Amino acid sequence: MTPVQTRPSLTALASGPATRADHLDSTDLRVGDDMTVEVALSVMLGAGVARLLLCDADDERTGSVSRAELVAHRDCLAYTDRVRLRDVLGAPRPVAVLPSAFSL
Numbered sequence: 166m167t168p169v170q171t172r173p174s175l176t177a178l179a180s181g182p183a184t185r186a187d188h189l190d191s192t193d194l195r196v197g198d199d200m201t202v203e204v205a206l207s208v209m210l211g212a213g214v215a216r217l218l219l220c221d222a223d224d225e226r227t228g229s230v231s232r233a234e235l236v237a238h239r240d241c242l243a244y245t246d247r248v249r250l251r252d253v254l255g256a257p258r259p260v261a262v263l264p265s266a267f268s269l
Contacts, residue, residue, distance in 0.1 A: 194217050198219040202239055216230070227254065235253065
């Protein structure tokens with residue numbers, strides 16, 4: 166299991182006492198990049214955030230992902246429940262195919 170770490174931003178620390186909503190907005194959720202997409206989506210839903218910061222085994226930041234990106238990858242045909250967040254970082258963005266306004 167990958168631990169989830171939260172770290173308040175410097176502006177949150179300087180602004181004084183915060184409400185629960187302020188605290189969530191000013192906190193970066195850091196997770197391991199070896200976490201699966203399904204677990205990451207559950208963490209995001211539970212924490213009420215739309216973005217996660219990804220870290221490697223040395224706790225170095227490797228990137229970030231949004232809930233929309235994860236949902237798009239989850240909806241692809243090649244998706245399995247074993248896809249890790251680090252795999253999503255290097256993957257090309259899924260492209261939505263919209264129906265043409267002109268039909269033959």
